[in-house]
Amino acid sequence: MTDIALAPPSLDLRHMVRRKLFPTPLSGLVSLIGIALISWLAWALIRWAILDAVFFGTPDECKQAAGACWAVITTRWRLMFFGLYPYDEHWRSAFGCLTLIAVIVLSCIPWFWTALRISVLWVVSFTIFVVLMRGGLFGLSVITEDKWGGLALSIFIFAGTSLLGMPLAIMLALLRRSPLPLVAKLSGLFIDTVRSLPLITILFTVAILLPIIVPGLAGTKITRVICGMAVFFAAYQAEIIRSGIQSLPVGQEEAAKALGLNYWQRTRKIILPQAFRRALPPTVSQFAISFKEVALVIVIGIFDFLASGNAAYGSGDWAFAYVEVYAFMAFVYFIFVFSLSRYGAYLERRMRVGK
Amino acid sequence: MPAAVSIKNLDKFYGDFQALRDVSLTVTEGEKVVICGPSGSGKSTLIRCINRLEEHQAGSIDVLGTVLDDNTGHIDAIRREVGMVFQNFNLFPHMTILENCVLAPMLVRKTPRAEAEEMAMHFLKKVHIPEQAMKYPGELSGGQQQRVAIARALCMKPKIMLFDEPTSALDPEMISEVLDVMVSLAREGMTMICVTHEMGFARQVADKVIFMDRGQIIETNPPTEFFDNPQHDRTKTFLSQVLAH
C-alpha cells in the first residue's frame, strides 16, 4: 500500500477528440458526417456571402454575379432604416434611433434598477425621440407619424409598448392579487382573455376596427397600435410579475404589515422590488419576444422595418434579391433578440449563483 | 472456488483527482464483503466500477470470468448478472411496483409477462410487501421503496448483488426492515458487496470487512478481527467515530 503518485491519463487533445467524437464506430461516422456538413455549409456561405458577393453596384451587375447581391442593401438601406422619412431629415431619425438603443442598453445596467431612475431614463429618452422625429420645436420641421417608417419606427413601437406596457402590467398584477374577489376575478378574466387571443387579431381590432366602431376615440393609427401592443405585453408581463410576487416568502409581507406599513408602502418598498428581482430573467425574455412581435404590424399596413424591407426589393429592378434583403433583416433582428436573450440567461445564472 | 469478482491494481481518475489508487480485491462466490470508510474514500466509486457505471483508467476488473472493458457485449453480459441497490432507491416513478420489477426481465431476458409477474410477486413476498404491487413508488415510504428496489434487482436473478449505502437515506425506524431483508439474502448464499455504515450488519453477515480511505484499501479482515483488533491507525480513528453512537 504505497502512496504512488501516478500521473492522470493523458488528457491531450487527441485523446479528448477520440473519446468525445469517436467512442463507437457509429458515433464516429456520425461525427464525420456532421463535420463534413458543417464545413460544407460554412464554405458555401462564405463563398456566397463574401467571396462572390457584389457589395456595390447596379442590379445588372448583381444578376451577373454568382454570389450575394448586397448592393440591394447598400443602395436601399435608407429606405429600410428610415422608411419614407424625408431624405434631408434622416439624421433626426438616426439620432432618435440611437437614443432609444442607448436607453435599452443602459436599462440593462443594475444602477438604473430603481423605479425612479428607470422611469426618468425612459420618459426622457422617449420624449427626445418624439421631439426629434416629429419636430415642431427648436426649429425642426414638422413630420407627422404617417411618414415615419423602417427600423426607426419598429424601435419606436417597441419602446412605446414597453413604456406603456410595464406600468400597466404592474397594475394588472396587483389587481389580480387583490383581496377583493370581484376585482381579482375580473382582472384575471381580462388577462386570460387577452392571452388567449392572437396578437394579430388585437392589432387588427385596434387599428382598423376601432375607428369604425367608435369614430370619436380614434387618435392616430400608431398610437392605437402602441396601445394595443402595450395591453398584450401587459397581460403576459402581469403573469410574470405575479409569479415573482408569489415566489416571495409570505413572511416578507407579514413583516411589513407588522411594522405598520400601509398597502402602497408595502407594495412599493418591499414586495415589488423583490418580485422584480426574481422575475428579471423571464421579463428580459418577454422583452425579446415583444421585439419580435413588433414585426406583426406590417399586417395592418404600418410601414415598419419588415414592410420597408419588402418594399426595398419589392418591384422593379431589385425583385430578384429577396434572399439578401431577408437575410439582412434577419441578421438585424438576430443581433437585437440574441443579445437580449443572452443577457437574460446571464442574469439567470448570476441569480442562481447568488442563492 | 472461482472468483466472482477479481479487481487488480485499479486506478480511477476524475480529471486530475485520483479517486482509486492501485485497488486490488477478490470476491469469491457466496462471499459477503462489507466496505466502509469516511466519505470521499472511493468506496461507492469502487463498486460502481464493477457494473461500469464508472469507468476505470488503469488496472483490470473481471466479473464472473468476463473482462470489464469498453466492449458493450461484455458490459451487457455483466450487468445481467450483477444487481445493484442505490442509496436513493431510483425506482421508476411512472410505473407501478409490479411494472418496475418485471420491466427488465421482460425486456432483457425476454421472459413472458405471466412468468415475470409470478417471479416478481415471489420476490415482493420475500421483501414483505406483496400487497403494494399495484401502487406507485411515490405512494410508498422510504423503507418500502428500498425493499422494492431490492426485489427489482433480484428479479433479474443476479449472481452478485451490489449495495451502495442502501440505508443512508432512510429514517432510522425504517433501517432495520431493509437490513433484515439483506441479512436473509445473505443467509441464502448470495454474493454481496455492500458499502455501508451499519456495523451491526457487518458483524452479523460479512465474511470480510474492508476499510478504505482516500482511494486505497487500508485494511481487510474478517469482522471479529476487524472490529476487535484494528491494525492501522486510520482504521482505529474511523471505528471510534462510527461506533461512538
Add this chain to the structure above:
Amino acid sequence: MFQSRKTNAFLIQAVIGLVVVAALVLFVRYAQRSLEAQNMTSGFAFLWRSTGWDVGFSLIPYTINDPYWRVILVGILNTLFLGLIGLALATIIGIIVGALRTSVNPVMSFLGTLYVESIRNVPMILQAFFWYAVFTHLPPPRQSIDLGGMMFLSARGIFVPWLNVSTFAAGFAGVAFGCAVLLALTFSLLPRRSLFQRTLYPKLSRLALLGGILFAAAVLFFGRNTDGLFQLPQLKGLNFTGGLRVSPEFAALLTAMSLYGGAFLGEIIRAGFLSVNRGQIEAAHALGLSGWHVFTRVRLPLALRAVLPTLTNQYVWLIKATTLGIAVGFSDFFLVISTSINQSGQTLELIAILMAGFLVINNVLAGVMNFINARIKLRGTQLRI
C-alpha cells in the same frame, strides 16, 4: 358601518361591478349607434347571406354562393388543419433537435444549437414572408423542378401524387382509421388490474392500430378509380392537372410554423431530458436495459411528464400563430373573418365570433393536454427526485 372591512369590501365591489357593467353597456350601445350611422346593420342574420367571394383554400366544397356561416366554417377548418399538421411536424422536429442538443457528441450538439439560435431569434412573420418569397419564386409549371417524375416544385404550388379514390372510399377509410386509432388509444389508457388485462391490452392496442392501417389501405385499394390508385400530376399546357396541389401560401406557413415551433419545442424537450434524474437512468443501465430501452422506457416518459405544461403553452401559441395566414394570403380563420368584415360590414358580430372561436380552440386544446397531464403525472408524495 363604514368601519367594517367586510362591509367596505362588499360596497366597493358592488360599485366596481356596476361601473364595469355600465361601461360595457354604454360602449356596446355607442358602437352600435355609430355602426348604424354608417349603414352597417347588426344582428347575426347575415350568417345566412351568401358571401359573393371566394377563398384560396378549402377542405370542404365551397362556392361564392355559399352563406357566411359556411365560409367561417371553412376558415376554422383551415386553421385546425394547418394547426394540427404544423404541431405534428414541429413536435417531430422538436424531438430531433432536443435529442441533438442533449447528445454527448459535440458535433451533433453544435448542429442543434446552430439550428435553434438561428431560427429562434428571427420573428416568425419574417420567416413566413421569406418562405413565401421562396415558394413563389419557383419556376413556372413548364420549367418546374422535377423530383423523380412524381413531385414538381413550381411557383403555382408543389404538386405531389395523390390518391385517386372515390369520395366514399376516402371517407370510409378515414373514418375506419380514426376509429382504429381511438380504439388503440382506449386500450392503452384503460386501467390494467389483472394479469390478463396487462397481457392482452398492449397486444390489442397494437393490433387495433395495425388492423386500422391495413383495413384503410384495403378500402382505398378497392375503392380506387378506374385509372389507378395513385394520381400523378401531369403537365397539361400551362399547368398541372391531377395529383394534389400544395399552395405556396400553405407551404410557406407550414414550413415557417414547423421550423420555428420545432426550435422552441426542441428547447423545451431538451429541458425535459436534462431534468430526468440521473439515478433512474443509472438504475435502468444497472438492470441491463439496452440504450434504446433506457431512452424509450425511462428517459422519454419521464422527460415528457416533466414538460407537459410548458408544451401545452407552446402548442396554444402555435395554434394562434396560424393567424399569420393573413400575411401570406392563406385563408385561415382570421383572414376569413377580416374579409367578411370588409365585405359585409358586420363588425361587432364577426369580432365576437372571432374571439369566441379562438377562446374555444385554445380552451379545448389546453383542456385535452391538461387531461393527459392529469392521467400520466407522477403519483405520490414520497418521490425522491
